Amino acid sequence: MNDEKFVEVKNLRKVYDNGHEAIKNVSFSVKRGDLVCLLGPSGCGKTTILNMLAGLLSPTSGDILFDGKSVVNIAPKDRQIGYVFQNYALYPHMTVLQNVMFPLTVGQHKKSKDEAEKIARKYMELTQITELADQKPGQLSGGQQQRVSIARALVQQPKILLMDEPLSNLDARLRLRIREEIRSLVKKVGITTLFVTHDQEEALSIGDKIILFHQGVIQQDDLGQNFYLNPNNYFVANFVGNPVIDNFKVKVADGKVTAANFSFDVSELDKNRFKRDLTDGDYVLSVRPENIVPAADGIVPAEIKDVELIGRERILKFDHEGQQVRSLVDLEQPVKSGDQVKLKMRYDRVFLFTPEGERVY
Helix, strand or coil: CCHHHCEEEEEEEEECCCCCEEEEEEEEEECCCCEEEEECCCCCCHHHHHHHHHCCCCCCEEEEEECCEECCCCCHHHCCEEEECCCCCCCCCCCHHHHHHHHHCCHHHCCCHHHHHHHHHHHHHHCCCHHHCCCCHHHCCHHHHHHHHHHHHHCCCCCEEEEECCCCCCCHHHHHHHHHHHHHHHHHHCCEEEEEECCHHHHHHHCCEEEEEECCEEEEEECHHHHHHCCCEHHHHHHCCCCCCEEEEEEEECCEEECCCCEEEHHHCCHHHCCCCCCCEEEEEEECHHHEEECCCCCEEEEEEEEEEECCEEEEEEEECCEEEEEEEECCCCCCCCCEEEEEECCCCCEEECCCCEECC
């Protein structure tokens, strides 16, 4: 038994009959009891991975191991997984109690009616839906339906819980509350969970770690904070972060980094942060909005076009070479629309990428 690799995916590929390669040689592992978020834009392969873990899709090649044993040739019903779908998939003619009990009344999990009800009520209490026992799905809110769906997945006492964008049908405030409840619940139960989402904030807030996908390839498999502070490549840096990262086309030559209307010496950069030697050529300089702010000794001339209030901070918006640049400042910063300012960068917090997206600095 290896708790470090309780779920293990090895060199997994999925090629559909039309030739589309949805998953391209993907490998990762999940620790026992961890909640891991599979993150990425629509069509990146997240749900395909989840369906292969569940046995609803067969991989073209590669292996999937649960607790050290391959499950590729094991039927879905024998994999000891619970699956929470995006659309809840509740039976409309059944009460909440009947929906939660249902997996225990059929197949290999079949229990006596009394035992099934006892187990169902235990998980209904955990998911805070006990008082809804006699209601039908049509009488419930979206958040209540999602709790019913989670309780129904848990009654089977699965080894692994799979959740496919379970909050996407809920409004923003309810999503915030339910995601906190989900993390608390799966940690209390101690169940290994893989949670698919396209929402970076959701992934960052609940995941023990995040695996970010793009076009069927893992871009980064890491702790949440590292996606923001130490992105592997240009895609990661631009996908994670709100407000989004600022990007400048620059050229490196003669010891200088030069953009359309500013430049600075390469020596200003921290030599310990380079991923490889910096050669002359074209690059993209990327900087988080909180690390490029108005200052008397700034180097990037700009006119503030708009100011957006977000709680205790403001986003200042500028136009730069046909694209928008953002600066994140606190409320006390004395600036307004129309002001001419100069922006200062924190060179120890910027990133440099090649035109192909490889991180250099």
